[in-house]
Amino acid sequence: MKLLLAEDEKAMSMALVAVLEHSGYEVDAVYDGLSAVEKGRSGAYDCMIFDIMMPKLDGVSALKELRGSGDTTPVIMLTAKAEVDDRITGLDAGADDYLTKPFAMGELLARIRSMTRRSGSAFTPSALSAGAVELDVEEQELSCKSSVRLGNKETRLMKFFMLNAGKELPTETIFTHVWKDEDDVTEEIVWIYVSYLREKLEAIQADIQIAGEKGKAFSLIVRNEGE
CATH class of the missing domain: 1.10.10.10 (Winged helix-like DNA-binding domain superfamily/Winged helix DNA-binding domain)
Incomplete structure (x- = not known):
């Protein structure tokens, strides 16, 4: 399965990519929201993981652009903030799930499995x-x-x-x-x-x-x- 990871902290991104690839996923990593939109529009992914705070375009805005173009790929948002407002903003923009940093890698992997299992029906219009x-x-x-x-x-x-x-x-x-x-x-x-x-x-x-x-x-x- 192929994932798109948008995380501007490169050390964090490299660590996530290493674990995800070790778990059998193919990962495209980008470091800003604009690149996330470009990659999301040009490639097919089973799940996308977006950090909320990114340069050029924040994760919520990037997600809105992709959803606006009809993209229904499951999206997990990552945020360093725990406020309820941030979660609501992400979910309203079309996110399917979110994780607050710091998080356990096992939890992220479980969320990805859940998203990709359901993507054949729950996220696809009839x-x-x-x-x-x-x-x-x-x-x-x-x-x-x-x-x-x-x-x-x-x-x-x-x-x-x-x-x-x-x-x-x-x-x-x-x-x-x-x-x-x-x-x-x-x-x-x-x-x-x-x-x-x-x-x-x-x-x-x-x-x-x-x-x-x-x-x-x-x-x-x-x-x-x-x-």
Whole structure:
């Protein structure tokens, strides 16, 4: 699983990264709120951990920007302050949990496990949209000028693309998220299902497309008028 850590105290960041990587997570570390927004918008993460007090852009403002763009990734806020107002501000901005410094690493790991276990349902709306295309996750129906039913894996893949619209998603990342519980398939399956979705997007005359080549990164983008 991949995490985004935004913590401006570099010694603290290095210590957190070391423990998180030792626990099996892949971690991208940034040191200010602006970089957190840029990373959050360009990459797909299972959970994001933001310190509240950061240079360039504080953690709450960074979170507001990401939530405003439709990002539903679970977020844990870190704060050195224990006042109730700070917790309320973070939660109102869209945070899912918070920890007050100093905290035990075991507690942070437990919070991350809790967030990522629930991220498949609790943090994902049942209806998603990109461009003029809508995905009904529960009914497994994709619609634009017409509609088409999707299979279970097609729905999971389309949901992942819509939740990360505009981001470059490596084949390995897509495979890990959609087929993480299956041991009898290889990354080749990603290309096959991307091809299925491309056909169905064409069938409903969608104004979005899945760009990318076999074995490389893919991205869900909105077509320009006339394309």
